[in-house]
Amino acid sequence: MEPVIVARDVYKVFVAQGDRDRRRAFLALQDVSLAIGAGRFVSFVGPSGCGKSTLLNMVAGLVRPTEGEIRYKGTPVAGVNTDVGYITQDDNLLPWRTLRENVELALEFRGVPRTTRRELSTKYIRMVGLTGFDHHYPHELSGGMRKRVSLIRTLIYDPDIILMDEPFGPLDAQTRVILQDELLKLWEGTGKTVVFVTHDLVEAIALSDEIALFSRAPGKIKHVYEVPLERPRDVFRIHAHPNFPAFYDRLWRDLKEEIVAVELGVG
Ligand SMILES: Nc1ncnc2c1ncn2[C@@H]1O[C@H](COP(=O)(O)OP(=O)(O)OP(=O)(O)O)[C@@H](O)[C@H]1O
Ligand SMILES: [Mg+2]
Incomplete structure (x- = not known):
């Protein structure tokens, strides 16, 4: 099947204001090529500042490559990609809207009638165990609940692809695994x-x-690994899978080289 997202020879240079009004060019991504097949769940890992969020922003059409191209379903991304649902690290819930009103926001923008909105939001709120909290405002919800709301308010409008940038970052370890x-x-x-x-x-x-x-900045893709664990997965006992230890060690060894290089200023 043709890959749904393709990055071909992508470079990104950011130009920032330097000392004494000199402009400084910063190479964030270097020669990135990647293909993501339809229906795949793909993770980006790498040292801080290696360009992971920049590449996501390019797929969403929020940032343009300096060179190379990003293709979505065979067409270069030019302008905001409306087929994309984007869940950022901040949950960005609107504080003046209730849980249900936040969940229904994108449907409202799309002109979905009120009764359909209600049916859909009821279904999604139930799926993540938030029934009964419909009328709560974001400040009345826990961090894990807010993450659930940000997840379902994206899923509810049925985007083809979902970009998630460290969505569970600030949560405690137990809540993370549950989510x-x-x-x-x-x-x-x-x-x-x-x-x-x-x-x-x-x-x-x-x-x-x-x-x-x-790799460390300027980011390149060092390697793409196929995860050797079948589905469905038991995330609560993932360590117990026979293929887990060797695969984890290999990933960590490869990542560590990049992190050590950043700390030592090598490269
Ligand atoms: N709009 C921008 N203007 C200037 N520089 C930028 C801009 N956006 C990102 N950068 C720089 O590009 C590099 C890559 O940033 P990016 O946010 O993509 O990294 P990241 O891999 O997501 O890092 P982290 O893991 O810390 O989130 C960083 O050095 C960052 O400072
Ligand atoms: Mg980032």
């Missing part, structure tokens, strides 16, 4: 393509079909 499990259950069988950024290798292994490891 990973919920995410897999919501995703499995939908056929949606997911691109997921994380610093947590265990999370990347538990969730993904493939993991793209980025």
Whole structure:
């Protein structure tokens, strides 16, 4: 099947204001090529500042490559890609709207009638166990609840691809694993393509079909790994899978080279 997302020879140069009004060019991505098949769950891992969010922003059409191109379903991305659902690290819930009103926001923008909105939001709120909290405002919800809301308010409008940038970053370890499990259950069988950024290798292994490891800045893709664990996965016992230890060690060894190089200023 033709890949749904293709990055071909992508370079990104950011120009920032330097000392004494000199402009300084900064190479964020270098010669990145990557293909993501439809329906795949792909994670990006790599040192801080290696360009993971920049590449996501390019797929969403928010940032343009300096050279090379990003193709979505065979067409270069030019302008905001409306087939994409983007879940960022901040949940960005609107504080003046209730949980249900936040969940229904995108449907409202799309002109979906009120009764259909209600039916859909009821269904999604139930799927993540938030029934009864419909009238709560974001400040009345826990961090994990807010993450659930940001997840379902994206899934509800049925985007073809979902970009998630460290969505579970600030949560405690238990809530993270519970949300990973919920995410897999919501995703499995939908056929949606997911691109997921994380610093947590265990999370990347538990969730993904493939993991793209980025080198230190300027980011290149160092290697793409096929995760050797079948589905469905038990995220609560992922460490106990016979293929887990060797795969984790290999990933960590390859990532560590990049992190050590950043700390020593090598390269
Ligand atoms: N709009 C911008 N203007 C200037 N520089 C930028 C801009 N966006 C990103 N950068 C720089 O590009 C590099 C890559 O940034 P990016 O946010 O993509 O990294 P990242 O891999 O997502 O890092 P982290 O893991 O810390 O989130 C960084 O050095 C960053 O400072
Ligand atoms: Mg980032």
